[in-house]
Amino acid sequence: MNFMFFLLLALVNFLLISLSYKFFGKKGVIAFVxxxxxxxxxxxxxxxIFDFFGYEIVATLGNVMFGGVFLATDLLSEKYGRKTAQGAVHISIFANVSFVIVMFIASLFNGIADSSSFNEAIDxxxxxxxxALKAVLVGNIVYFMSQSLDVYMYQKxxxxxxxxxxxxIRNNGSTLISQFVDSVLVSVGFALVGIFDWQYLVDIIITTVLIKYIVALLDTPFLYLMAKIKPLKDE
Incomplete structure (x- = not known):
């Protein structure tokens, strides 16, 4: 069922990006990033664990959401140019770091016994x-590098x-290159900080690349759709 949920998440995610662009234009896409x-x-x-035609592979969640980011920045590159797409990357990094900072401070509070499950979840x-703190420290560095590469390659x-x-061609060409770089670097980084054990490293790199490539192919019709959409609100 995990693979079915993966397809469902991908389609819902891309649909939400399309709706965000339709309703709110450029700002909506940046917000979704x-x-x-x-x-x-x-x-x-x-x-x-995903089951691909009888083969079980281990993967991390988050690949679909990151795939949506590449779709969103490709749309921004297509419609508004490299500067806008790169700006969306910078804004999302700042917002992500800010979110983790305020949530880290929240983890310092002593919660009452009745909220123990929530206390444990935050901690x-x-x-x-x-x-999440480790993921942000590693992920944002790799994310900046891979997304900058994606924006550059898209324009080239x-x-x-x-x-x-x-x-x-420009959608999949830029994404396939940058997603490979992203998958290798972020997997090594996550293993270094202990998000997952080194024994899973090779499997996760292979499966992450595979899943991201599937996501890239799935998002192509949505990019064609959004290229034709005229937002209700835009600047």
Whole structure:
């Protein structure tokens, strides 16, 4: 069932990005980038098993949300240019770090016994040894590098393949390169800080690349759709 949930999450995520763009334009897409980065850095702490045609593979959650970020920045590159797309990356990094800082301070409070389960949940993710804190420290560095590469590659490919028909070339071309770099660097980084054990490293790199490539192919129709959408509100 995990693979079915993966497909469901991907389709819902891309649909929400499309609706956010339709209703709120550029600001809506940037807001969704912020949401996706925060959600992905929490989800990445959960390891799941996917069954691909009888083969079981271990992967981290968060790949779909990060895939949505690449879709969103490709849309911003397509419609508003490199500066806007890069700006969305900077805003999302600032928002993500800010979120973890305020949640870390929240973990310092002594909660009453009646809220013990919530206290433990906050501490599990946002204390000094929490998974989300480690994920942000590593993830934001890698995220900045891979997203900057994606934005750069998108514009380079667009300079040669700029028509609406070749949208899939610049979308998938930039994403496949940058997602590979992202998957390798972030997996090594997460193993270094103890988010998962080194014994899972190779499997997670392979499965992360595979899943992100599937996500990249799934998001292509949505990019074609959004390229034609006229937002209700935009600047």
């Amino acid at each position: 912020v949401l996706s980065v925060i959600a992905a850095n929490i989800q990445v702490n959960k390891l799941v 599990l993710f946002f204390s000094l040894n929490g998974g 490919i667009k300079s040669k393949f700029s028509s609406y028909k070749t949208l899939f």
